[in-house]
Amino acid sequence: MKLGPDISRVAALIGDPARANMMSALMGGCALTAGELAREAGVSPQTASSHLAKLAQGGLVTPRRQGRHAYYALAGEEVAELMESLAGLAAGAGALRTRPGPREPALRAARVCYDHLAGGLGVAMLDSLVGRGLVEDRAGSLSLSPEGAGYFRSFGVDPEALARGRRPLCRACLDWSERRNHMGGALGKALLQTIYDRGWARRLDGTRVVAFSAPGLAAFQQAFPGSAG
Amino acid sequence: MKLGPDISRVAALIGDPARANMMSALMGGCALTAGELAREAGVSPQTASSHLAKLAQGGLVTPRRQGRHAYYALAGEEVAELMESLAGLAAGAGALRTRPGPREPALRAARVCYDHLAGGLGVAMLDSLVGRGLVEDRAGSLSLSPEGAGYFRSFGVDPEALARGRRPLCRACLDWSERRNHMGGALGKALLQTIYDRGWARRLDGTRVVAFSAPGLAAFQQAFPGSAG
DNA sequence: ACCACCATTCGACGCGGATCGAAGCATTCG
DNA sequence: CGAATGCTTCGATCCGCGTCGAATGGTGGT
Numbered sequence: 001m002k003l004g005p006d007i008s009r010v011a012a013l014i015g016d017p018a019r020a021n022m023m024s025a026l027m028g029g030c031a032l033t034a035g036e037l038a039r040e041a042g043v044s045p046q047t048a049s050s051h052l053a054k055l056a057q058g059g060l061v062t063p064r065r066q067g068r069h070a071y072y073a074l075a076g077e078e079v080a081e082l083m084e085s086l087a088g089l090a091a092g093a094g095a096l097r098t099r100p101g102p103r104e105p106a107l108r109a110a111r112v113c114y115d116h117l118a119g120g121l122g123v124a125m126l127d128s129l130v131g132r133g134l135v136e137d138r139a140g141s142l143s144l145s146p147e148g149a150g151y152f153r154s155f156g157v158d159p160e161a162l163a164r165g166r167r168p169l170c171r172a173c174l175d176w177s178e179r180r181n182h183m184g185g186a187l188g189k190a191l192l193q194t195i196y197d198r199g200w201a202r203r204l205d206g207t208r209v210v211a212f213s214a215p216g217l218a219a220f221q222q223a224f225p226g227s228a229g
Numbered sequence: 230m231k232l233g234p235d236i237s238r239v240a241a242l243i244g245d246p247a248r249a250n251m252m253s254a255l256m257g258g259c260a261l262t263a264g265e266l267a268r269e270a271g272v273s274p275q276t277a278s279s280h281l282a283k284l285a286q287g288g289l290v291t292p293r294r295q296g297r298h299a300y301y302a303l304a305g306e307e308v309a310e311l312m313e314s315l316a317g318l319a320a321g322a323g324a325l326r327t328r329p330g331p332r333e334p335a336l337r338a339a340r341v342c343y344d345h346l347a348g349g350l351g352v353a354m355l356d357s358l359v360g361r362g363l364v365e366d367r368a369g370s371l372s373l374s375p376e377g378a379g380y381f382r383s384f385g386v387d388p389e390a391l392a393r394g395r396r397p398l399c400r401a402c403l404d405w406s407e408r409r410n411h412m413g414g415a416l417g418k419a420l421l422q423t424i425y426d427r428g429w430a431r432r433l434d435g436t437r438v439v440a441f442s443a444p445g446l447a448a449f450q451q452a453f454p455g456s457a458g
Numbered sequence: 459a460c461c462a463c464c465a466t467t468c469g470a471c472g473c474g475g476a477t478c479g480a481a482g483c484a485t486t487c488g
Numbered sequence: 489c490g491a492a493t494g495c496t497t498c499g500a501t502c503c504g505c506g507t508c509g510a511a512t513g514g515t516g517g518t
Contacts, residue, residue, distance in 0.1 A: 005319035005405055007312065008249035015241030016476075024236065034495060047477055049496050059321060068485040068494050078318060078403075083236065085311045090234035092288060092307075136372070143365070143372050174307075176234055245506075263465060276507055278466050297464050297515040 013058045014086065018043045019051045023074070026061065027083055028208050029115045031073035080114035081184070087176035108177040110210040112203065116173070116188030117195065117210065121220065123175050125191070126183045128224035135170065135183070142170045142183060152187070155223075156194050162186040195220070242287045243315065247272045248280045252289065252303070256312055257437050258344045260293065260302035306396065309343035310413075316405035337406040339439040341432065345417030346424065346439065347404050350449065354420070355412045357453035364399065364412070371399045371412060381416070384452075385423050391415040424449065 021041040038048035055061045064071045110121040129135040134148035171185035200216030250270040267277035284290045293300045339350040358364040363377035392398050400414035429445030
């Protein structure tokens, strides 16, 4: 099979542990400097620079110079989805880290997946929306129900405006820790933003952990009641 | 970011050219023997055996012994989707093969993507279905419309029966040659099967090319008329 | 029972690439 | 203008792993 695009180039880019760690760090959604990524990956700045150049040339990250800093971010949502798919397959293959870190439980509970909510609370939110008929899950492909449009508007999100964008409104994203779907897409991003705006939760600096306050968690569970609530 | 599953292991598996070629060959959907995969990848049988053992241990392929042959197949649909995502990113990054082979045009026109139709005719089919309101494309997430259920039943496919399965009914799959969506999932598989059954097209041995006969192509274009038809 | 064929294991070779030290450039601040 | 900081380039080193030759195990055919 010498036809088609060269898959192995892209895969080999993510195949190096240092580069994979950088990409995972960028899954937080915001751009990071080359130095930060070097520390994140546990390599020297020179090595990191070499890696980042390759990732940029491969179209996986986009560089942006700002003064004497070089910021790098994921090239797009497709790259983030690819990373999440890889994580799902890796988790399924039992390739979990041998030594789960101390923040692992918090990460499983609620984390950010590029720009939307993932982890236990992420799938619980989607479960609640589907259970109440606000989002339709037709065998894995998500769509907004007519009732859902009104609900989200009252929640402070305008689905019509989001749907006008070029980005898919809602998209099923396989959660590597829960092995079930959570919601991505423009709507998923807007919902996480609302959670931040209302002060229910905040990002822990330097991690992908989304930390809910006690009243924030209560409000979340009331807003998205489910079988577990 | 030392948390979460080890992404790099899985990516590194596909990162080797020989292994990537084997995986691409398996994207044809049917299981192949170790020897066939060795020829496909252009390596010796010993090397192929080593690669296949690693792929199997990584959960990307599943081995099956039959007599003195060892058959290997993709481990599941998720693996196939991951491969297609990689191909899409690779094509976007301009990582197309330097020397497009002689069968490349045929492959771009119509090929099999794991078990459903891809290529120019694949996206044309989805375009036609969406244009006639039989399938709804809500910003990238596909779902069957009420009218579509009746249509497919008259076409010889039972959507209700398919929906009872565990597999998603229809799923948008980014086409690497067209850079647009075609339809996968259980419905996509059933439609391709129908195309085979009606004698409109057949698989070329040893390739992913779906070759339409002249009358078959005419029937296809009549069944799925679009803006181009 | 013997041979043919296919797949796998073992061992050795060699290449590619990840890594870091040192130097070079650009930018910002005093 | 000089010093400090952050990123990148160059050169050298070294480890990992892909590769194949030879040998072993297992199955099917004669």
